[in-house]
Amino acid sequence: MTNPQIRFIHSKAASSYQFEKDHPFHPIRYDLTISLLEHVGALSQTDILEPPKYDMEDLLLLGHQESYIEAIKLxxxxxxxxxxxxxxxLYGLQADDTPYFAGMHEAACSIVAGTVHAVEEVVQGRLQHAYHMAGGLHHALPNRAAGFCIYNDAVIAIRAAQRQHQIRVLYIDTDVHHGDGVQLAFYAEPSVCTYSIHETGKFLFPGTGYHYERGIEQGYGTSINVPLEPYTEDESWLNSFEYTLRKTIQHYKPDLIVSQHGCDAHAYDPLSHLHCSIGIYERIPQLIHELAHSYCNGKWVALGGGGYDLFRVVPRAWSYVWLEMADHAFLHQLLEAKQKRNLTPLPKGWLQQWSTVTTQQLPLYWQDEAGSIQAIPRREEITARNKHIAELSVQDM
Ligand SMILES: [Zn+2]
Ligand SMILES: [Zn+2]
Known part of the structure; x- marks a missing residue:
């Protein structure tokens, strides 16, 4: 069993958050990830916490208009x-993107409950870190569903915690899409700093997240955006991330980090144009974990988010978050092997179990093999552009 202060929060009800059968946002991602972690002995039933029942009416109103909640219920x-x-x-429930479905209110509520529980346990000090993989539905707006998101769990959970505790929260969003719903909720609010690194809105949904979106009124300066060029690769992604995130946290000095780990910036992802490897998903939780201990007394809640290469990318990327958070011995093995330039194979049992479910060729290793992702010829130009934008996005810090 992992350190009792670190927990994996998951409700089976999250798997009923499913649009049509072939919709890209698919709950099989949770089973694939849990199964991968179990196969390497990094997750057991005692690590998993089921969120309790909450008065959802009260919670949902922290993020959404009453008329919207009523419409969703009906x-x-x-x-x-x-x-x-x-x-x-009118409520954003368009036919192909975010269609309504029977049971969506209850399914979305179970996701809200998981994130509320994760934040509450960490803020109260009963847990040091918590991971709620089904959370991170960052596009939901007060009166509209958007981008596969119905209720904005991060907004609700942060507001619920702030009703009882005066805490400064840094929300870090590494999904390839701009974290627009969370930014909007706290745009005038100095007690929550929203940081988002994503593919530029010039080419990708939701079309926002420019470096000059810095917040308004009392919240001016507590909205940070790092929009990256299409075809950005690992090194430029990570340099932009580390430079801007370190500046942000040094400047803002939060009490709690809530991070969203959408893993759709991978080159295989069908919905975006960034060109990263699994390498960034190993590094992202590592840096956030380090910063949580240096600045927030360890208080860290991690959420999932987007990620549409269901079999090849999501299970590995989301496993890295838990391995890092739990500081698991298996991660140390992985990192030692990497230092010797060795690839670590994925467990045979996992590959056997899931290869029958997909026609896709599953990856064989925890890392992407050399040559599996083509190098981008315009690398230099893209890197220079990203460096410039990263500097602009934190220029007054
Ligand atoms: Zn996304
Ligand atoms: Zn830790």
Missing amino acids: LSTTQPPVHLKENAE
């Missing part, structure tokens, strides 16, 4: 009223 029934079905678009 659209979540097996026979929604005709007038709502016809007007679902």
Whole structure:
């Protein structure tokens, strides 16, 4: 069993958060990741906490308008009223992107509950770190669903904690899409700093997250955005991240980190144009973990998010978050092997179990093999552009 102060928060109900069968946002990601961690002996049932039941009405109002919550509840029934079905678009529930489905209210509530529990346990000091893989639905807006997100669990959980504790929160979003819903919620709010590194909104949904979006009124300066060029590769991604995140945290000095670990910046991801390898997903939690101990007395909550190469990328990327958080011996083995330039094979049992479920060729190692991702010819130009943007995004710190 892992250190009792570190827990993996997960509810089986999160798997009912599923749009159509072939929709890219698929709950199989949770089973794939849990299974991979179990196969290397890094996760056992005693590590997993089921979130408790909450008064959801009260919580949802911290992030959403009452009329929106009512509409979601009705659209979540097996026979929604005709007038709502016809007007679902008004609530962002478009047919192909974020379609409504029976049971979506309960499924989305179970995700909110997991993030609320994770933040609460860490803020109260009962846990030091908590990982809620099903959380991180960062595009949901007060009155609209967007980008596969119905309720904004991070916004709700942070506000719920701030009702009882005067804490400064740094929200770190490494999903390839801008964390627009969380930024918007706290745009005028100095007690939450939102940091997002993503593919530039010039080419990717949701079209926001420019470096000059810095917050308003009392919250001016507590919104940080690092928009990267399409085809950005590992080194430039990581340099931009480390430079801007260290500046941000030195300047902001938070009491708690809430990080969102969407893993859709990988070159294999079908929904974006960044060109990174699994290497960034090994490094991201490592840096955040270090900063949580240096600045926040260890208080760190990690969430999942996007990630649409379900079999090849998500299970490895999300396993790295838990291995790092738990400081697991298996991670030390992985890193030692890497220093000797050796690849570490994925467990045979895991490969056997899941190769029957997909027609895709599963990766054989924890790392991406050399040559599996093509080098980008415009690397120099992209790197220079990213460096310039990274400097602009934190220029007054
Ligand atoms: Zn995303
Ligand atoms: Zn730690």
